[in-house]
Amino acid sequence: MQTTVQDHSGITVLSLAGRLDAVTSPDFERDSASYSRERVVLDLSRLEYVSSAGLRIILALAKQLKTGGGSLSVAGLDGIVKDVFEMSGFDSFLPLYPTIDAALAASAT
């Protein structure tokens, strides 16, 4: 699993690629631990797989950003990753956008 970080006019884009599972999620937990006040967009368009271990880290990130005054949105869901988000109810509290551009536009407002 790879995580890359980009800044888009003050909005932090975390792009995940590969598999977010019980083995790789501790890496993402470490990579995302420092965010609290930022507006963060998770770009999951290259994420092939996510399990409950990965969802828990995303949930933890959402909580720490909410507590710190930041925000989290998700872009580019597809395939089984999209299925997992929807069936688990993660679409009920996380804003989902089809593309990174749509997510950035919404976060900028």
Place this chain on the structure above:
Amino acid sequence: MQAQAPITLIVPNDLSYLSLLNAFVEDLAQRASFSPKEILQVQLSAEETFANIVEHDFPDGRLSPVEILWEANALGMTLRFRHKGQPFDPELFPELDRQELEEKLVVQGLGTFLMKQMVDEVQYNNRGYDGQEVVLVKHVATPAEAALPAPPETALPSDEHKASVAEVIPYTVRPLKIEESVEVARLAYHAYSYSYPYEHIYYPDRVKALNAEGTLASFVAVTDDGEILSHAAMVYDPNWPGVAELGVAFTKTTRRGLGCFNRIFEDMVAASRARGDFARFLSGVTSHPYSQKTALRYGMNECALLLSKVPAISFQNIREGTPEREHIMAFFEFDSPRPASPLHAPTHHQEMLGRLYRKLGCEPRFEEARAALSNMPSEIDVSTNPASMVAIIDVERAGRNTVDEIRLTLRRLCISRFETVFLELNLHDPATATHCEAYEEMGFFFSGLMPREDGSDRLILQFLNNQRVNYDAIRVASDFGQELLDYVKQKDRSHALL
């Protein structure tokens, strides 16, 4: 896909071996023709299972092997996780609460939820000294709908039409040819729309594979021109060895009245005897009496009335069809009389069980009830069918806490809105005689008897989750069927309270 010996991976209970498990699943799933998305689904279910075992079943942290068995079969695969971690009660696993997740950003039960969502069936088996087992079953999806024709004309054929085609149409009965599988799926579609409870019949590939594997033995009535008029089959359940279930029977709605079923059943019974099956079984729906009459004609006898066993079936052209859930009259026939073996039946059901056994040509020998309980751990299997919302709790051997286990399991199944729960009690287990009343106090009531080849026959009890049965609508085909129906109705307390 042919059935083959299991392929086994043994890894320590350590999550760092997850990538090895993933590779194992991916390779074998590809060989079994799963799609890329299905492979990810199996991997996800397998990861959640493995993670649960590692994180929850070895609280002392000791290193221990987890054995993972892959079994490919005609329908897809079965993946078994066996280990010797601490015993667990799957009914106590927390359930995913979406409201709590949305409102408090707190999540529990997510792994188990995903594990179940990604496969077709999950079972938890307590294996006594052999530890615990979690079983995942996943079917290969096939584009069956694409292979089926457009819906048929809605107009029902007139009696005149039926009479005219029934006059003379020569046909022969023979085993299904593989290339005719799609015709069988279409026949099911035309007879029952998409409501027939044996879903595999709608998948031509599965019909082919199951016949090739031998778990389905299809017979057809076919004209000289190759038109398939009727289909019926013997189904072999690996969990019920030696028993051929006769069923999966359809006739073209425009070709009724030709006597196809009679001839197919004659051939199937002969084939079953030739195979050396120890018995035959038939599930007769009770919204019409025709399949029950077929069973009686071939020497089978009623052994159980299984209430609310399947969702409503849409019978094309049989006007007695009902939108309510279907009740099943189960029929059984032994090939040869069995020697009497000691049975531990509750005293108050011995008379009825005796009649059921004698109808099947056996003279039962009931032992006196005694309180002795095995010191061995209980062996209980719970299997669920979310499609029909039916659960089966099978008690191979009762232990000291079995009544409480059953009560807890029943409660969880009811909360999960299972419509009907069947409780199968081993009549070779002395506890069956002593525990039965406790189960009946929970709301279970008599259903009947299911013989087994090894003699460990089952007393069947049933529980209806907030359902009231319209007993007046149940059609039976014999005096003994009526006797069994009256007995079951008398034991149904919810009906008695009306």
